[in-house]
Amino acid sequence: MTGTTPPILQGPTSKEKKYDRQLRLWAASGQAALEESHILLINSGPGVVGVETLKNLVLPGIGNFTILDSTIVSEEDLGVNFFLEEEQLGGFRAEHTCNLLKELNPDVQGSYITERIESFLLKADALKPYTLILVTAPIAPELLSKLSANAETSAIPTFYIHCTGFYSHFSIHLPPAFPIVDTHPDPETTTDLRLLAPWPELSQYTAEKTSGLMEMNHHDHGHVPYLCLLLYYLEEWKKTHDGQVPQNYKEKTAFRQTVSQGARTDNAEGGEENYDEAVAAVLKSLNPAELKSSVKEVFDASECKLLTADSPDFWIIANAIWSFYVARGALPLPGSVPDMKAQSADYVQLQNVYKSKARADLSEVLQRVRGLEKKLGKTKTAEEKEVELFCKNAAHIKLVRGRPFHVVQPGKGVKWEDRAKAAVQGLTNPESLILIYIAFLAFDIFTSTHAADALGGAAKIPGETDAEADAEKVTGIAFKIIDDLIKEAGTVVEDPDYSEAKSKAAEFVQEIVRAGGAELHNIAALTGGLVSQEVIKVITKQYVPVDNTCIFDGVRSKTSVLRF
C-alpha cells in the first residue's frame, strides 16, 4: 500500500455481514422495506404453517411481527411445531411461539395477542398498525370476510393460507393497483442494444472503430467490439437490400453468414472471438423493439391516463415515460452493455456512449415528470433515483391487479365471475391443480356449515373422527362446486372429461380428509417457505409475486399458480 492513498478501513458493517447473502438479492432498499414492516399473523388450527412463515421472515430481519392466537399449548403442538417447548404446555401458544421466534434475530420486534379473534376484530382500528396480514385456516367465514373487506378498504396486503395433510394453498389479496418497477428480469434476456436504431454517437463510435477494418492488423481486428461489427455489416447489408435491415429468419441467417465470413482464420488462434460473439448475437439482437403486453397494460391503465394531484409517483412517471415513448418511438435506454471481447479503453468508451444516451433519456423523462407535477400542483415531487430506476427497468415493469380471494359463505355457492371460463378449462387440464383448490373450498364449506359445538367453540374439521363419512359429505360439496362452476361459465364439460374431473376431485377430497385437519410438518414448512417468499416480494416491491393463488401438491411434488 502506498503512503499517499488513505487506507479504506471500513469493511462491511455487522449488519451487512449478517445479511450479506440476501443483500445480494434485494439490496439495501429491499432490506429497508423489510425493516419497516409490521406483520400480523392470525393463527389457528395446528398453526405450524403460520409460524414457519414467520421464521423465514424473522431470519432476514422484518421490523416487527405480532401473533394473534388464543390457543393453549397442547401435547399435539409439541409433535409438529418447532417453536414450542415441553415446559410451555398449558401456556398461550401465541406467547411462546413469539418468544422462541424472537430468539432467531435480536433485531426483530415481536409481540403477541391472546385475545379471541372475534372480539379483537370488533375494535375499531384493530388492524391499523400492520403493513401485511397473514390468516391461516380454519377461520369462520364471517371473520375472513371482515379481513377481506379490510384488505379492500385499507389496501393492506392480506394472505389466506390453508395447509392440511399433503396439500396446501394460499391466496393473496393485493391492492387493486400493485405496480412493481424492480422486477429483476434475467439479465441474459434483457440486453437492449438498439442496433436497429443507432443514435449519432453510436454510429460515430462504430465508424471510428471499424475504419479500415479490412486493413487492420490481426490484433486490432480481433478486438473490434462485436456490437460495432454488427453495425458495420448491417450498413454493408443495407447497401444491397434497398436500405433495409434483415427482415425475417431467412435473411437473418444469411446476414449471420456474411458476418461469419468476415472473421479471419489465418491468425494464430485460427478464428476470432469477437466475430464468434457477433455471430451468436445476430438472432437475438436484430428484433424491432416491441412493448411487452405487461408494459402496455401499465400505459393503458386508467391510473396512467387520468392523473390527479393524488396520483402516486409510479403513475406520474409511467405517464411521462409513455409520452416519451410516443414522442421517441422507444422506451428510455437502460444503458448497460454486456461484456464483450474488446480493448479496455474501447469498451469503457462504448459503455460511455450507452450511458450518455441513457442519461439524456433520463433527463428528458425527468423533465416530463416535473412538468406533470407542476401541472397537477403536486407539492411532493418524485425522487430522481426513483425515475432513474423506472427508466432502467421500463421494459420490464409489471402491474398486478389485486383482487379478493374466495370466502365461502354457508348456504351460498362459490362465485367465479370473470374467471369462470378459465377455471372450467383447468378442470380437464392435468397440469392444473384447481381440483385440489376446489377440495379446499369444499373443506371450508363443510367447516362453515358444521359449525361449532353449542359453546361456539372451534368448528368441526372434516376427518377429525370419521374420515369415511366426512369424505363422502365433502365430496358431495366439491361436486356441487364443480357443477355450479360449469353452469356459471355457461358451458358443458363432456364425458369422459366430466367424470374424470369428478373422480379426481373425490380423490383429492379423500386425501385432505384423511388428515382430519392435521398439518404435516414438512408440508407446513414448505408452504411457509413459499408464503414468506411472497411476503418478501410484496413488502420490498421487488421480483414478481404470485397472482393470486398458489396450490401445492405434496403427493406429486408440484405447484400450480392460478388467478381467481
Add this chain to the structure above:
Amino acid sequence: MAADSALTNGADSQRLRWKYLDRILSRPGPFTDPDWEPGEAVIEGLSRAKILVIGAGGLGCEILKNLALSGFKDIHVIDMDTIDVSNLNRQFLFRHADVGKYKADVAARFVEKRVKGVKITPYCGKIQDKDEDYYMQFAMVVCGLDSIEARRWINATLVGLFNEEDPDSLKPLIDGGTEGFKGQARVVFPTMTSCIECQLDMHAPRAAVPLCTLATIPRQPQHCIEWAHIIAWEEERKDITLDTDDPEHITWLFQKALKRAQEFNISGVTYSMTQGVVKNIIPAIASTNAIVAASCCNEAFKLATNSNPFLGIPETDNYMMYTGDESIYTYTFQHIKKPDCPVCGNLAKNLEVDSKSTLQEFIDSLAERPEAQLKKPTIRTEAKSLYYQSPPALEEQTRPNLSKKLSELVSDGEEVAIQDPAFQIAFKFKLVFKK
C-alpha cells in the same frame, strides 16, 4: 381408527404428541398402495429408520428440524464447517454466541433439546473420512450441500455400495440445492435411476474469464478483482496463503482491484463484490432453503413410510426444479439415466476434442467442461499412461506428454480412463476428434 389407543409403548401423553402424524400414518389414502397396511408397524418402522443428513448449513438446519418433526428418531449428521456470522440470516439453529463452533454439534444439540425423544449423532468432519461400512448402516441419505464435489463423492460412493445380491445395500439419495430464489430436490435410487453424475450438466460451472483478459484487457470490475486474486497476490504475497475469510486479505485484494480499475477507468469495484468474486458467493435466503429442504424431507418421509408415492420410483418423476423469482414455478419430471454415465452407466462417454490441442490444454478444459468438471486428472489409455499427477516420479516421467498434441497420443475414438483425487472411481471417456 385413531392410532393413539393402538400404541402401547411409551407413555400415552408422549404418543399424544404425535397425534397428527399418527393420524395420517394410520389411515389409507386414495394414492397409497392397496397392499399398504397403515398403523403401528409403519409408525414403528419410521422410528427405527436410521437416516444420514449431510450438511448442517442452510438446508441442513431445516432438514434436521423437519426429520425430527416427521417421526424419525435416529438421525446422524455430518458437517466439517464452523459457524460464521453470515450464516445467521438463515441457519436458524445457530445464535451469535455459537460463531466459531462446529455446525454439526450445535445443530444436533439444539434439535435434540427442542424435540424430545429424537437422537441426533453429529460428526464434525469430512464425508470422505467415513468408509463403506459406515454408509451401509443407513436406510437413506439426505444431502443439503453447497459443494458439487461432495455431492458427486457421496453419489459415487452410494452407487459403488450397491450389490445386486443384497437389497439392503440400496441406499436412496435425496439431494437438495439452492441458489437465490431457485432450487431443486431430487431422489436417486443408485443404479436404478438417473444419478447425480447423470445430471451433472444441469449444473454447468460458470465459464472462467480468460487469463489474457485479466492480464491485459480488463473491462469489468470482476476482471480487476480476479486479476488481484489470481495474478497480483501470486506476484506480491506469494509466501502468504490466501485466506478468503481473513478481512485483511480481502481488503488487500479489494484495494489492489480498485487501483487497477481506476487505471483502466472501470467503475463498480466494491468490497462486497470483491468478497463475492473471491469466495464465489452464491446468494442464499431462508425461504428457498425452507422450500427445498422440506421437499427433500417430504420425499424421505413418504419413502420411509409409503404413506404416499414418492419421487424416484423408477420410470416416474425424480426431479423437482423450483423457481421463485417470477411468481412460483415448479417443473417436476423424470431425468433419464444415462447409459454412458461414468458412475452408474457401463458405456464410456463420448468427449469431443480437438486433435490439434495439446494434452495440457485438454487437461485444462476438463475442469470447465460441464460433463467432466475434473480438476486434477490423471489420464491413461488401455496401453499407456498419458499423465500422472502423482507420485512425483511418474509425474516427471509423463510430463513431456503435456506439450504433445492429442493426435500424437491417442487415436480417434480411443477410450481413456481419467482419475481424480476427489473421487474414488475412474471416469471412462471416448475421445472423439472434432471434424
